[in-house]
Amino acid sequence: MRVTIFGTGYVGLVTGACLAEMGNHVVCVDIDTAKVERLKRGEIPIFEPGLEAIVRRNHVSGLLDFTTDAAPAIAHGEVIFIAVGTPPDEDGSADLQYVLAVAGTIGRHLDRYAVIVNKSTVPVGTADRVREAVAAELAARRAAIEFDVVSNPEFLKEGAAVDDCLRPDRIIVGASGARAVAVLRKLYAPFNRNHDRMVVMDERSAELTKYAANAMLATKISFMNEIANIAERVGADVELVRQGIGSDPRIGYHFIYPGAGYGGSCFPKDVQALERTAHSHGYEARLLGAVEAVNRQQKTKLFELISHHFNGELAGRTIALWGLAFKPNTDDMREASSRQLMEALWNAGAKVRAFDPEAREETHRLYGDRDDLVLCERASDALQGADVLAVVTEWKAFRSPDFAGIRAALAEPVIFDGRNLYEPATVEEAGLAYYGIGRGRSL
Numbered sequence: 001m002r003v004t005i006f007g008t009g010y011v012g013l014v015t016g017a018c019l020a021e022m023g024n025h026v027v028c029v030d031i032d033t034a035k036v037e038r039l040k041r042g043e044i045p046i047f048e049p050g051l052e053a054i055v056r057r058n059h060v061s062g063l064l065d066f067t068t069d070a071a072p073a074i075a076h077g078e079v080i081f082i083a084v085g086t087p088p089d090e091d092g093s094a095d096l097q098y099v100l101a102v103a104g105t106i107g108r109h110l111d112r113y114a115v116i117v118n119k120s121t122v123p124v125g126t127a128d129r130v131r132e133a134v135a136a137e138l139a140a141r142r143a144a145i146e147f148d149v150v151s152n153p154e155f156l157k158e159g160a161a162v163d164d165c166l167r168p169d170r171i172i173v174g175a176s177g178a179r180a181v182a183v184l185r186k187l188y189a190p191f192n193r194n195h196d197r198m199v200v201m202d203e204r205s206a207e208l209t210k211y212a213a214n215a216m217l218a219t220k221i222s223f224m225n226e227i228a229n230i231a232e233r234v235g236a237d238v239e240l241v242r243q244g245i246g247s248d249p250r251i252g253y254h255f256i257y258p259g260a261g262y263g264g265s266c267f268p269k270d271v272q273a274l275e276r277t278a279h280s281h282g283y284e285a286r287l288l289g290a291v292e293a294v295n296r297q298q299k300t301k302l303f304e305l306i307s308h309h310f311n312g313e314l315a316g317r318t319i320a321l322w323g324l325a326f327k328p329n330t331d332d333m334r335e336a337s338s339r340q341l342m343e344a345l346w347n348a349g350a351k352v353r354a355f356d357p358e359a360r361e362e363t364h365r366l367y368g369d370r371d372d373l374v375l376c377e378r379a380s381d382a383l384q385g386a387d388v389l390a391v392v393t394e395w396k397a398f399r400s401p402d403f404a405g406i407r408a409a410l411a412e413p414v415i416f417d418g419r420n421l422y423e424p425a426t427v428e429e430a431g432l433a434y435y436g437i438g439r440g441r442s443l
């Protein structure tokens with residue numbers, strides 16, 4: 001099929017590459033000329049396992065192309081995806097200006113029936129607004145062209161996006177017309193073998209499904225972080241509690257890992273946006289507010305532990321940091337807990353020596369050259385000359401470290417484990433003091 005995708009961010013690029021991989025002719029449109037040029041050369045602006053290979057392969061074979069020219073791209077697509085950003089505006093609502101601008105552009109150039117698919121995470125009711133924006137432009141041209149607008153939210157996880165896209169566990173299609181559903185059924189047929197993963201519903205339910213999924217996952221994390229905070233006060237070990245409750249299939253083992261708070265471009269933004277949506281419809285979503293508040297507090301946790309350890313005297317101290325990205329297998333620093341920690345340490349006069357397998361460049365882009373930040377090439381380099389070690393991201397490479405080496409390198413043998421990667425007993429046997437999240441030693 002012929003597919004057009006507006007936006008070459010995470011969602012657009014991964015969706016475009018995966019659709020091309022299945023043999024569709026895909027054109028990706030972006031207003032950023034430099035980015036489009038880089039993509040044409042096969043350079044991927046983000047770190048995402050497996051993405052570069054399928055982008056290059058399909059670009060070379062002619063199935064995947066990039067352009068800044070919207071008009072021919074709109075003429076190309078039977079299915080036109082909108083996958084541009086919806087950043088939060090000042091009050092936390094999703095800012096729809098980019099989505100609606102693309103809808104207007106489509107309306108100005110559409111010359112025959114097409115299915116317009118909202119892939120961006122957008123507030124409930126956006127499909128209607130996109131439909132109105134397209135229709136207004138068509139009316140201005142007196143063009144009697146039919147189109148459908150479908151809500152088809154994505155459920156990609158950064159770091160596993162290609163796999164999630166090629167092997168989705170559900171394909172949510174919010175559409176009111178049988179014609180549009182038939183087009184999407186055909187497009188998604190190669191992703192939908194063995195058993196039917198397509199769940200067809202109305203547009204508003206599809207839009208809410210996306211927010212509900214992320215809000216539920218964020219709720220599980222904040223819930224566990226709250227239990228961790230209770231655990232350390234009552235002298236319990238949250239890791240045992242986690243295993244104890246996870247065995248109930250109604251609760252499950254997934255997404256109940258306590259830690260230094262959730263980050264990324266989705267959870268913080270989507271929980272806030274859903275809260276705003278509820279508010280604007282006259283409902284106060286108290287649970288969502290609490291999920292967010294617990295997370296905000298949890299992101300200060302590592303700093304509090306470190307500061308407490310040094311009796312608040314951090315000036316002149318050097319903290320080794322393992323992990324900068326908001327989670328493993330990405331270089332994404334958006335809302336990363338490491339940022340909160342570094343900024344608090346700097347404000348208190350401490351220095352940071354940090355290592356991350358992928359996010360060093362991005363960290364440098366964000367913070368530039370500064371005396372109180374050294375970005376190290378190896379995990380062991382970050383320890384040299386540091387007082388203590390804090391682990392902020394749960395990269396696999398940090399799971400089985402050489403504790404004796406850590407002890408020898410640090411001025412004070414202490415590990416602050418922001419992701420509960422280690423067993424306190426193992427660390428303590430190696431001669432290091434251990435602070436985790438919800439595991440005994442507390443403030």
Ligand code: UGA
Binds near residue numbers: 221267
């Ligand atoms: C999230 C959802 O998991 C995807 O399903 C969704 O498609 C995506 O948002 C989106 O809306 O685009 P992502 O932001 O890539 O994906 O990250 P997650 O893997 O969900 O992790 C989010 C954060 O939660 C990370 O900071 C992670 O360290 C933290 N986390 C995760 C915990 O603290 N505990 C857990 O048990 C799990």
